[in-house]
Amino acid sequence: MTEPGGRPPAIRVRKLTKAFGHHAALRGVDLELAEGEFLARPSSGTVHICGQDLDKEATAVRRQIGLISHHPLLYGDLTADENLHFFARMYDLPDAATRINAVLEQVGLISRRRDPVRTYSRGMVQRLTIARAVLHDPDGHPHHPQPGAGPGDVRPGRRPEPGQARLARPAW
Numbered sequence: 001m002t003e004p005g006g007r008p009p010a011i012r013v014r015k016l017t018k019a020f021g022h023h024a025a026l027r028g029v030d031l032e033l034a035e036g037e038f039l040a041r042p043s044s045g046t047v048h049i050c051g052q053d054l055d056k057e058a059t060a061v062r063r064q065i066g067l068i069s070h071h072p073l074l075y076g077d078l079t080a081d082e083n084l085h086f087f088a089r090m091y092d093l094p095d096a097a098t099r100i101n102a103v104l105e106q107v108g109l110i111s112r113r114r115d116p117v118r119t120y121s122r123g124m125v126q127r128l129t130i131a132r133a134v135l136h137d138p139d140g141h142p143h144h145p146q147p148g149a150g151p152g153d154v155r156p157g158r159r160p161e162p163g164q165a166r167l168a169r170p171a172w
Contacts, residue, residue, distance in 0.1 A: 008051065012032050012048045013029060013030060013042075013048070015028050016045035017029070017045050024043075049065060050064045052064075066132075066134045066138045072128070074129065076116065080109055080117060083132065084104070093136055103134060104131060107128065108127060
């Protein structure tokens with residue numbers, strides 16, 4: 001199936017199973033998600049994101065999406081700059097300094113870029129998590145800020161300038 005406008009769903013799942021030990025949480029689930037919606041690793045079945053098999057093409061899939069989870073995936077002893085430079089190296093990001101400046105500016109953390117992340121409030125950590133998730137400029141797929149990101153959070157409907165992080169409406 002395709003979304004309105006003829007675009008295929010961002011995520012298509014067929015016969016998905018997820019088990020925790022002997023407890024099956026999901027059995028044979030089929031699912032399609034539009035841009036801006038999300039999911040977890042299955043125990044069986046297949047997951048295709050942007051047309052690519054997550055199990056077989058995980059690296060390519062990671063380059064196309066920005067992950068925001070319950071864990072910020074940031075190092076508390078590093079500064080925002082150091083964290084983002086680390087992730088920029090993971091993605092082999094060209095002109096990392098320019099991109100890091102752009103995402104820090106957009107999430108309102110440019111003035112705290114050299115402070116250790118462990119000194120940040122929860123909202124600041126969430127905003128830096130958003131910056132990390134969109135740093136590699138995933139293929140234009142929307143990302144949603146977590147609730148409670150605090151003052152200056154990235155709001156749905158705000159249109160970034162070209163080259164800035166792309167953020168969109170929450171999917172919940």
